[in-house]
Amino acid sequence: MSAWGGNAEVAPAASDVTGDAAVIQQTTERLVNIAVPAGQRLGATGATRVAAKRVNVYYGRFRAIRDIDLDMPDRSITAIIGPSGSGKSTFLRCINRMNDLIANARVEGQILVDGADVNQSSDVVAIRARVGMVFQRPNPFPKSIFDNVAYGARLHGVPGRRINELVEKSLRQAALWDEVKDKLKQSAYSLSGGQQQRLCIARCIAVEPEVILMDEPCSALDPIATLRIEELMIALKERYTIIIVTHNMQQAARVSDVTAVFMFGDDRAGELVEVGQTNQVFTRPGDHRTEAYITGRLG
Amino acid sequence: MSTLGVAAPPRPAGVRLLRRRLLDRVMSALLLIVTVLLLLLLAVIVGYIVVRGASAINFDFFVQLPKPVGAVGGGVANALLGTVELILLASCLGVPIGILGGVYLAEFGDNPVADLVSFMADVLAGIPSIVIGIFAYAVVVIPMHRFSALAGGFALGILMVPIIMRTSVGILRLVPATLREASLALGASERATILRVVLPAATGGIVTGVMLAIARVAGETAPLLFTAFGNEYWQFSVDKATAALPLQIFQYAISPYADWQAKAWAGSLVLIVLVVLTSLMARLATRNASVGLGRQR
Numbered sequence: 001m002s003a004w005g006g007n008a009e010v011a012p013a014a015s016d017v018t019g020d021a022a023v024i025q026q027t028t029e030r031l032v033n034i035a036v037p038a039g040q041r042l043g044a045t046g047a048t049r050v051a052a053k054r055v056n057v058y059y060g061r062f063r064a065i066r067d068i069d070l071d072m073p074d075r076s077i078t079a080i081i082g083p084s085g086s087g088k089s090t091f092l093r094c095i096n097r098m099n100d101l102i103a104n105a106r107v108e109g110q111i112l113v114d115g116a117d118v119n120q121s122s123d124v125v126a127i128r129a130r131v132g133m134v135f136q137r138p139n140p141f142p143k144s145i146f147d148n149v150a151y152g153a154r155l156h157g158v159p160g161r162r163i164n165e166l167v168e169k170s171l172r173q174a175a176l177w178d179e180v181k182d183k184l185k186q187s188a189y190s191l192s193g194g195q196q197q198r199l200c201i202a203r204c205i206a207v208e209p210e211v212i213l214m215d216e217p218c219s220a221l222d223p224i225a226t227l228r229i230e231e232l233m234i235a236l237k238e239r240y241t242i243i244i245v246t247h248n249m250q251q252a253a254r255v256s257d258v259t260a261v262f263m264f265g266d267d268r269a270g271e272l273v274e275v276g277q278t279n280q281v282f283t284r285p286g287d288h289r290t291e292a293y294i295t296g297r298l299g
Numbered sequence: 300m301s302t303l304g305v306a307a308p309p310r311p312a313g314v315r316l317l318r319r320r321l322l323d324r325v326m327s328a329l330l331l332i333v334t335v336l337l338l339l340l341l342a343v344i345v346g347y348i349v350v351r352g353a354s355a356i357n358f359d360f361f362v363q364l365p366k367p368v369g370a371v372g373g374g375v376a377n378a379l380l381g382t383v384e385l386i387l388l389a390s391c392l393g394v395p396i397g398i399l400g401g402v403y404l405a406e407f408g409d410n411p412v413a414d415l416v417s418f419m420a421d422v423l424a425g426i427p428s429i430v431i432g433i434f435a436y437a438v439v440v441i442p443m444h445r446f447s448a449l450a451g452g453f454a455l456g457i458l459m460v461p462i463i464m465r466t467s468v469g470i471l472r473l474v475p476a477t478l479r480e481a482s483l484a485l486g487a488s489e490r491a492t493i494l495r496v497v498l499p500a501a502t503g504g505i506v507t508g509v510m511l512a513i514a515r516v517a518g519e520t521a522p523l524l525f526t527a528f529g530n531e532y533w534q535f536s537v538d539k540a541t542a543a544l545p546l547q548i549f550q551y552a553i554s555p556y557a558d559w560q561a562k563a564w565a566g567s568l569v570l571i572v573l574v575v576l577t578s579l580m581a582r583l584a585t586r587n588a589s590v591g592l593g594r595q596r
Contacts, residue, residue: 098484103409128485132484142478142499151485152486155485155495203485
């Protein structure tokens with residue numbers, strides 16, 4: 001992974017649906033329909049589930065993010081937006097300690113999940129079981145669809161007789177069950193890009209996490225597959241706390257309840273410049289840099 | 300390309316296009332010729348061995364013991380068994396060390412110790428096989444006071460280690476980092492990630508590496524000369540001198556008797572067929588084992 005977090009220059013993967021005028025028409029309508037009520041839906045966010053307190057991350061001597069203080073509410077979607085290199089992915093990867101995998105990375109400050117600091121925990125496996133992650137590009141294992149979903153559950157000792165039920169439940173929650181129920185034994189690579197990404201979401205849900213991190217989950221997908229993931233995210237926030245990094249501001253506006261804006265300062269360290277209810281951030285930004293970024297004059 | 304260099308004066312577009320097409324043709328033709336030559340070389344070797352060896356092959360060749368000079372018939376059954384036995388013994392040593400070494404280098408290879416291991420593996424791969432044979436003679440044959448299949452297997456096993464290690468490292472490094480991340484992010488430990496995701500994804504390539512190593516050592520003669528030694532009779536104990544196909548071929552080939560020389564050709568043919576069959580079986584067995592590295596989107 002690059003120190004600069006998500007670089008989204010990725011060619012779109014195969015489409016879920018072949019280009020069909022009716023489908024596109026329908027899709028456009030659905031997109032509009034999601035976008036409109038999004039504004040009204042906001043404001044009803046829960047108590048803080050994940051909290052960052054003065055978080056700094058260094059790669060060697062380079063400071064990647066500076067003094068991030070951010071509260072992420074329960075059962076809602078927090079979007080982190082900002083230009084490339086502003087430390088969005090770096091911050092996201094602090095929450096499930098994926099930065100541990102980078103040899104010279106150092107994290108300072110507190111990341112509280114349900115009040116407990118993940119950096120103080122010696123049990124990184126337990127943290128990652130509670131805080132799931134979906135990556136930029138779909139990354140199913142070279143195994144069957146069933147085994148992909150069952151993987152995490154088996155690791156965490158779910159008894160064999162419960163696995164079938166759990167796989168079905170997870171695939172249903174990820175809105176993939178109807179498409180794959182007759183081919184669970186087939187390779188996950190036989191699925192389209194969008195289906196693979198939903199499979200990755202199902203695989204993540206099967207571990208029964210509380211928080212789901214999504215690192216630009218749609219950047220490798222076409223608009224129709226993207227729409228399905230967005231619908232899925234909105235359905236999932238009934239049960240989970242979702243934190244999504246995205247380059248797509250329309251996406252942040254469509255799905256999120258809270259938006260945090262990252263920018264990098266003169267020393268290239270990422271900072272939080274603004275956080276608030278999504279409709280407020282997009283309609284009445286409090287920071288001139290946010291306004292410049294949203295309107296396309298920056299980043 | 301100098302012809303397309305920035306300093307070259309501008310040419311009419313047609314001429315440039317013509318040059319490019321011509322160059323394309325020439326290069327394609329060149330590659331075709333080289334490919335054909337290579338295949339031809341292989342075909343000549345295999346063809347010659349088939350022609351010379353096929354006439355001496357019959358049922359007895361596979362089921363009978365060697366006969367003394369002058370006696371008609373006889374076979375290399377004991378040598379066939381010996382070679383299979385030696386390969387199994389060698390694999391017991393070479394496969395686990397090779398694969399584990401490969402996993403170490405690929406997964407934890409970012410330190411000075413690993414650099415040293417990697418360098419040593421390269422050195423080991425370059426040591427002449429007869430030297431490995433002498434080593435096996437010194438550490439196995441002398442303490443045991445006799446030649447044995449164990450000593451031969453030991454020598455061949457050492458030869459297998461660097462081959463399997465190298466191919467395993469190569470294939471394991473091809474497993475995308477995103478798969479490891481996916482597994483770790485699901486709360487898998489490093490051990491579980493390697494055992495359940497990385498190794499299964501690399502199975503096909505690792506098996507190919509093992510087959511390559513087996514094919515390589517199956518024909519080794521020099522390290523067996525003073526370890527397995529050879530035997531004219533059946534020998535079912537691993538701690539006794541044992542016949543091996545390459546040794547039998549060697550003995551027959553340097554003999555002055557036309558009958559034995561024909562048997563050497565036949566033995567060579569059998570050896571080649573064995574190696575090809577092993578590779579084919581491995582391919583078939585692992586065709587679906589790793590659902591496609593490189594097929595990931």
